[in-house]
Amino acid sequence: MKYFERFVNENSVLVGNMKHCAHGHLQHVEDDEPGDSFVHVINPFHMEDSVWTHTMMVMNEMKNNGAYSDVTEIITMLHDIGKCDVRDVKTKDNGDVRVRFFGHAGFSFYRAIDVMKDWDLPTEAKIHILSAISLHGEFYDYFRDDKVTDKMWLKLADRFEYNEMLFTDTMEQVAADCNGRIARDDDGYVDVGYVLNNVPVDDLCVELPEYEGQPVVTMLVGPPACGKSTWVEDNKYDHYILSRDAIVMEEAGDVDYTTAFATVDQNKVDKLHQQALRHLTSFDTTFVVDQTNMSRKSRRKILSQVSDKYWKKAVVFATGYNDIMERRAAREGKEIPNYVMKNMIGSFMVPLYDEFDEIEWVF
Numbered sequence: 599m600k601y602f603e604r605f606v607n608e609n610s611v612l613v614g615n616m617k618h619c620a621h622g623h624l625q626h627v628e629d630d631e632p633g634d635s636f637v638h639v640i641n642p643f644h645m646e647d648s649v650w651t652h653t654m655m656v657m658n659e660m661k662n663n664g665a666y667s668d669v670t671e672i673i674t675m676l677h678d679i680g681k682c683d684v685r686d687v688k689t690k691d692n693g694d695v696r697v698r699f700f701g702h703a704g705f706s707f708y709r710a711i712d713v714m715k716d717w718d719l720p721t722e723a724k725i726h727i728l729s730a731i732s733l734h735g736e737f738y739d740y741f742r743d744d745k746v747t748d749k750m751w752l753k754l755a756d757r758f759e760y761n762e763m764l765f766t767d768t769m770e771q772v773a774a775d776c777n778g779r780i781a782r783d784d785d786g787y788v789d790v791g792y793v794l795n796n797v798p799v800d801d802l803c804v805e806l807p808e809y810e811g812q813p814v815v816t817m818l819v820g821p822p823a824c825g826k827s828t829w830v831e832d833n834k835y836d837h838y839i840l841s842r843d844a845i846v847m848e849e850a851g852d853v854d855y856t857t858a859f860a861t862v863d864q865n866k867v868d869k870l871h872q873q874a875l876r877h878l879t880s881f882d883t884t885f886v887v888d889q890t891n892m893s894r895k896s897r898r899k900i901l902s903q904v905s906d907k908y909w910k911k912a913v914v915f916a917t918g919y920n921d922i923m924e925r926r927a928a929r930e931g932k933e934i935p936n937y938v939m940k941n942m943i944g945s946f947m948v949p950l951y952d953e954f955d956e957i958e959w960v961f
Contacts, residue, residue: 646780680702710727
């Protein structure tokens, strides 16, 4: 429990937010009597109240099942810390009220970097923990839907090529996540053993591919103000830099980025960006994609146009949320609206080896 104690002692504000971040909602209702009247709207998936209470229940579930270590302790206690950043109350057309936490895994990823910043953990352990936190939302439907077949489990497992431990630890954490809650519609206990017995995870234990001199596409992965521009200056060598922002600035002329982005023809920028990509790939040119590339979908838009001749490399910028926000505030001439930053961070999905041949992390 040493890391749990450090987490609590060193992050009083974050812990306090988790304790006050309710899964349910107090909704104002009309009342004939004077004064305000409220009704507590229960979240049917989380009737245990706060994010903190749920986290404690998940940690107990992990301990009771014996799937507990320093690494899984950290994964479990940090997996939902981003919920406080994205909590949203949605009223449907029929009047039903739902509390939602869309994108919380992405925020948990970047918050966790701050939490672990000064902890004496090996880099590989940090990467493992952060990856599991980012990926934990990928497993929910598989555990809760009785229509999920073994073939579908195999397809999910294929995404974890070269990393059996990440697959297993993430799966066990999400099973504890599903079991460590009070839900109105209880689907029964999630059996991790069944999945492990039916998914040949041993097939994931193979050696990583080796670079053999082919052209390289290097994709930078990280939100604004995470350090991508500095990395490009330090590492560009003779590589061509494919940057949508650079095209925006070229089209706008001698103005700052905020003005440029607001005034250029974005459709034209997209066309020029696409033309540049086609030109590079047609000549098998080595190049760097300097964009945020936060989601699998955004990365696929570019990688789907890159032939198998290429060695595909991701560079993941593991910059903490606080550092990103401080750098963003200090920037001049490049304002990123809050909702844009929120959507970007919420869309983040850690790259895996089903997308890339090589993954580098920058802390």
